[in-house]
Amino acid sequence: MHVGVLGAGAMGSLFAGRLAASGAETTLLAHASAHTAAIRDDGLRLGRPDGSRATVGVDVVTDPASAPDCDAVLVFVKSTDTADAIEEWRPVLTDATVATLQNGLGNAAALVAALPEDGVLAGTTSHGAVVEEPGVVRHAGTGNTRLGRWDGPNDAPVERLAATLSSAGIDTAVVADPRTAVWRKVLVNVGINAATALARVENGALVERESGERLLRRAVSEAARVARAEGVAVGDPVAETRRVAERTASNASSMRQDLERGRATEVEALHGAVVSRASEQDLPAPVNRTLADLVRLAESQGSSGRGQP
Ligand SMILES: NC(=O)c1ccc[n+]([C@@H]2O[C@H](COP(=O)([O-])OP(=O)(O)OC[C@H]3O[C@@H](n4cnc5c(N)ncnc54)[C@H](O)[C@@H]3O)[C@@H](O)[C@H]2O)c1
Numbered sequence: 264m265h266v267g268v269l270g271a272g273a274m275g276s277l278f279a280g281r282l283a284a285s286g287a288e289t290t291l292l293a294h295a296s297a298h299t300a301a302i303r304d305d306g307l308r309l310g311r312p313d314g315s316r317a318t319v320g321v322d323v324v325t326d327p328a329s330a331p332d333c334d335a336v337l338v339f340v341k342s343t344d345t346a347d348a349i350e351e352w353r354p355v356l357t358d359a360t361v362a363t364l365q366n367g368l369g370n371a372a373a374l375v376a377a378l379p380e381d382g383v384l385a386g387t388t389s390h391g392a393v394v395e396e397p398g399v400v401r402h403a404g405t406g407n408t409r410l411g412r413w414d415g416p417n418d419a420p421v422e423r424l425a426a427t428l429s430s431a432g433i434d435t436a437v438v439a440d441p442r443t444a445v446w447r448k449v450l451v452n453v454g455i456n457a458a459t460a461l462a463r464v465e466n467g468a469l470v471e472r473e474s475g476e477r478l479l480r481r482a483v484s485e486a487a488r489v490a491r492a493e494g495v496a497v498g499d500p501v502a503e504t505r506r507v508a509e510r511t512a513s514n515a516s517s518m519r520q521d522l523e524r525g526r527a528t529e530v531e532a533l534h535g536a537v538v539s540r541a542s543e544q545d546l547p548a549p550v551n552r553t554l555a556d557l558v559r560l561a562e563s564q565g566s567s568g569r570g571q572p
């Protein structure tokens with residue numbers, strides 16, 4: 264199975280590196296950057312969670328016209344870039360089974376809308392990764408990966424893709440209902456991301472301080488009501504989010520990192536999407552609305568604090 268990995272950032276590089284190291288035919292579908300140049304020149308240097316480092320050769324293509332035929336494409340651009348990436352790489356995606364393990368609501372639906380003839384797979388991953396310098400990616404944490412058929416033909420090869428990932432050391436379970444997995448991860452993200460980004464605290468502060476605990480609980484409980492109104496069984500998402508905040512206590516959340524570096528955040532696919540879906544369900548979402556607006560305001564200032572037009 265030839266796997267294309269769309270987006271050579273932290274997660275795309277991690278997954279492409281693990282797949283290539285396992286012997287799977289793998290191509291990174293990427294924008295040209297210092298990182299992709301370093302991978303082409305010297306290979307991808309992949310730091311493992313145990314501190315060891317391996318160098319892996321990974322094919323990189325930056326022009327959709329030169330991309331090989333892929334059986335499956337794993338989408339790993341930020342959710343802010345999903346729509347543009349689909350248009351740019353449409354020739355490769357059209358004949359492939361497309362899978363998203365991105366965070367946030369709306370990515371799978373965007374793929375289904377753009378590629379209505381093809382089967383779309385979706386799910387979540389608890390692996391974590393960071394680009395440390397061009398060509399160097401650290402596998403920051405391991406965890407489970409869940410993948411299932413989102414929409415489209417029933418014959419999309421989810422078992423084959425899951426087996427290919429598992430053989431590459433990314434243990435992947437096939438799930439019957441990926442919507443539940445995606446919503447559960449979104450609930451964790453709405454409990455942690457905006458609060459830590461705005462308060463500039465590490466994830467652990469949300470379980471160590473009463474104010475943090477209150478923000479976590481209110482943001483998650485409100486979003487969970489929306490998920491339940493959509494018929495999704497979310498379990499006890501406050502307890503789950505607390506567990507994740509404890510386990511990642513010393514991490515700066517992705518939204519905090521994005522805000523501090525002046526990059527676009529995934530707020531629209533997280534708190535923003537919760538607010539839109541709450542309004543479709545006639546439910547209030549004042550906590551997520553306020554968090555989303557504060558993040559948008561902070562984003563509009565950029566990292567310099569001088570403000571954007
Ligand atoms: N980093 C993590 O630990 C982690 C963990 C779980 C899930 N996720 C999710 O995975 C997704 C990717 O996260 P990331 O941390 O790897 O982001 P990232 O910013 O490191 O990487 C995204 C990459 O996509 C590339 N890109 C954007 N538009 C493109 C296009 N049109 N064509 C080709 N490449 C394009 C960017 O150049 C960038 O290299 C997000 O939804 C994130 O929430 C991240």
Ligand SMILES: CC(C)(CO)[C@@H](O)C(=O)[O-]
Pocket residue numbers: 366451452455456466507511514515516517518
């Ligand atoms: C789980 C999580 C909140 C840990 O930092 C992560 O998904 C993130 O930072 O987006």
